[in-house]
Amino acid sequence: MRTIFKEIRVSTKERVELIDMTRDVESIVERSSISEGLCLVQSLHSTAAIVVNEHESGLMQDIVKKVQMDFPKTAGWRHDLIDDNAYAHLATTYLGFSKCLAVRNGRLVRGTWQNIFLVELDGPRERTVLIEVLGK
Amino acid sequence: MRTIFKEIRVSTKERVELIDMTRDVESIVERSSISEGLCLVQSLHSTAAIVVNEHESGLMQDIVKKVQMDFPKTAGWRHDLIDDNAYAHLATTYLGFSKCLAVRNGRLVRGTWQNIFLVELDGPRERTVLIEVLGK
Amino acid sequence: MRTIFKEIRVSTKERVELIDMTRDVESIVERSSISEGLCLVQSLHSTAAIVVNEHESGLMQDIVKKVQMDFPKTAGWRHDLIDDNAYAHLATTYLGFSKCLAVRNGRLVRGTWQNIFLVELDGPRERTVLIEVLGK
Numbered sequence: 485m486r487t488i489f490k491e492i493r494v495s496t497k498e499r500v501e502l503i504d505m506t507r508d509v510e511s512i513v514e515r516s517s518i519s520e521g522l523c524l525v526q527s528l529h530s531t532a533a534i535v536v537n538e539h540e541s542g543l544m545q546d547i548v549k550k551v552q553m554d555f556p557k558t559a560g561w562r563h564d565l566i567d568d569n570a571y572a573h574l575a576t577t578y579l580g581f582s583k584c585l586a587v588r589n590g591r592l593v594r595g596t597w598q599n600i601f602l603v604e605l606d607g608p609r610e611r612t613v614l615i616e617v618l619g620k
Numbered sequence: 621m622r623t624i625f626k627e628i629r630v631s632t633k634e635r636v637e638l639i640d641m642t643r644d645v646e647s648i649v650e651r652s653s654i655s656e657g658l659c660l661v662q663s664l665h666s667t668a669a670i671v672v673n674e675h676e677s678g679l680m681q682d683i684v685k686k687v688q689m690d691f692p693k694t695a696g697w698r699h700d701l702i703d704d705n706a707y708a709h710l711a712t713t714y715l716g717f718s719k720c721l722a723v724r725n726g727r728l729v730r731g732t733w734q735n736i737f738l739v740e741l742d743g744p745r746e747r748t749v750l751i752e753v754l755g756k
Numbered sequence: 757m758r759t760i761f762k763e764i765r766v767s768t769k770e771r772v773e774l775i776d777m778t779r780d781v782e783s784i785v786e787r788s789s790i791s792e793g794l795c796l797v798q799s800l801h802s803t804a805a806i807v808v809n810e811h812e813s814g815l816m817q818d819i820v821k822k823v824q825m826d827f828p829k830t831a832g833w834r835h836d837l838i839d840d841n842a843y844a845h846l847a848t849t850y851l852g853f854s855k856c857l858a859v860r861n862g863r864l865v866r867g868t869w870q871n872i873f874l875v876e877l878d879g880p881r882e883r884t885v886l887i888e889v890l891g892k
Contacts, residue, residue, distance in 0.1 A: 520625075522752070524794060524857075524858055528865075529870070530869040537712060540702065542698030542701060542702060543697075546698050547713055561814070561818040561821075562815070563818050565814060573815055573818070574819065578851065579714065580852060580855070581809075581870065584720050593664075595664035597666040598666055598717065612867075618792075656890075657759060657890060658794070658890060672802070672849075673845055677834075678835045678838060683849055686846050720798075731801050734800065734801070734853065
């Protein structure tokens with residue numbers, strides 16, 4: 485059994501924004517020489533999530549809009565007395581900070597319309613995403 | 621360390637529908653001869669999610685109804701200009717496309733009320749779910 | 757490849773409540789002597805979820821309030837004809853019953869503001885959370 489760890493640094497530009505990390509993750513898997521196993525994509529933040537869906541610019545805007553509708557910035561949260569980003573913590577709690585994908589035949593397994601996104605929820609910021617490939 | 625991969629094909633019948641995959645996943649784990657490890661259940665689609673909850677027919681209808689309330693089909697999404705299923709992409713983004721469970725003593729670990737469901741969100745369609753068992 | 761399994765028992769006190777399990781999970785990882793791999797945190801229940809976010813008392817109250825807003829207790833669900841907790845099943849379906857984190861250099865990998873919580877959604881109850889550490 486072998487493991488490979490790589491950290492990807494991302495500079496986000498908007499308050500809420502999707503960053504496509506698919507090519508970076510695929511490249512890490514392919515260079516790992518691990519042929520069968522798992523790939524964990526883990527945000528190291530509590531206001532930035534990881535999701536998987538289609539890379540289509542309209543849909544990416546829809547996801548941003550839906551998150552802003554479901555987690556409005558001003559709603560009288562207690563955490564906003566400390567730091568003005570309760571909505572971003574709540575959205576990350578719902579969307580999830582890490583995702584697992586299969587690795588098979590030396591490649592990341594994903595459907596045709598499955599891309600991996602960092603969801604910035606309290607940008608702009610510098611973010612770190614850990615990619616772990618584990619297998620043989 | 622060993623890995624086993626199996627693809628399960630599912631023909632869904634409704635627009636939004638839960639398909640119980642528990643027996644198939646359990647059977648794959650038991651036949652894998654892997655006694656300790658992990659089981660990844662990964663939908664290969666961006667409009668079909670994987671969730672875990674109780675198999676009770678009323679609850680399964682409640683989950684469908686809740687998803688339809690939270691992700692209504694007509695809401696003026698940009699992606700609907702390309703393909704009429706933005707709601708299904710949004711619901712999959714929230715519910716998640718893959719889930720991990722433990723494998724212990726040669727069996728899938730799940731609580732009494734934990735069943736594994738494919739959530740069809742844009743049916744009827746032909747779906748593929750990848751089951752990976754990794755361990756020793 | 758090695759695996760370690762530990763079950764953590766939690767007695768919850770409120771109907772909806774966050775229980776911080778971070779120290780227990782970290783301790784299990786450190787005592788496992790596994791230096792590189794994955795840690796799976798799996799609730800064995802369909803009305804108790806696992807989430808990762810910041811341990812700040814105001815935010816923890818915000819998460820409870822948000823869940824109660826999004827999954828109100830009385831909404832005419834069919835499952836309530838059998839057991840008065842459909843809202844808790846629905847919330848668990850959305851928030852997720854298991855989460856994966858990386859293990860690196862013998863330690864659980866988490867960001868500064870990432871703590872691991874059991875989310876009780878139908879308490880008070882006795883809950884069991886399975887921690888699996890898999891790696892080398």
